[in-house]
Amino acid sequence: MKEVDSRLVDLWNDVESWREFVEECRDGYPDSLAEYEFDLSVRDRLQVALGDETMQTPELVEEFRRFRQAVERIDQEFSALASVVRPVAEGNVLPWWHLRIPRSAGRELADELFQRLDVVITVVE
Known part of the structure; x- marks a missing residue:
């Protein structure tokens, strides 16, 4: 059970990191x-x-359900605020979150997106 406990802690830490990243994007990724x-x-x-099917065991079913719901809530927020579609080469298959860019960001990201990808977003100072 010790191994499972540490995996759950790591997962919840990643959920928190995802939430913090999305907050940064909402505020203008710096x-x-x-x-x-x-x-x-x-x-x-x-x-x-x-x-990971090993996380979907009877003793973890409730915790895994809460984990999935937490990720889905944060995903919804990210999807709503990252509405600019990132151009990618044809045939390049990426998960949806890699294909989205926030509508606004700090100067550094905004400038790089324009220079490298010809994508224009609002600059947040």
Whole structure:
């Protein structure tokens, strides 16, 4: 049971990190495109956990249900505020959260999005 307990703690820490990232995006993500992409990796880890059958045992069913609901709530918020679709090369398959960009961000991210991807978003100072 000790291993399961530490996995649950890690999962809830990732949920909190995802929530904090989404809050940063809501307030105007303050960092670079590379950092933005790195910060999305927490959602990748959550997706792996959501598909992990070893976490869907009878003794964890209620905790897993709460975990899934928490991720879904944060996903909904991110989806609503990250409404700009990121252009990607044809055939490049990415999860939906990698294809979304917030409507507004700090100067650094906004400038990089324009320079690298020809995407224009509102700058939040």
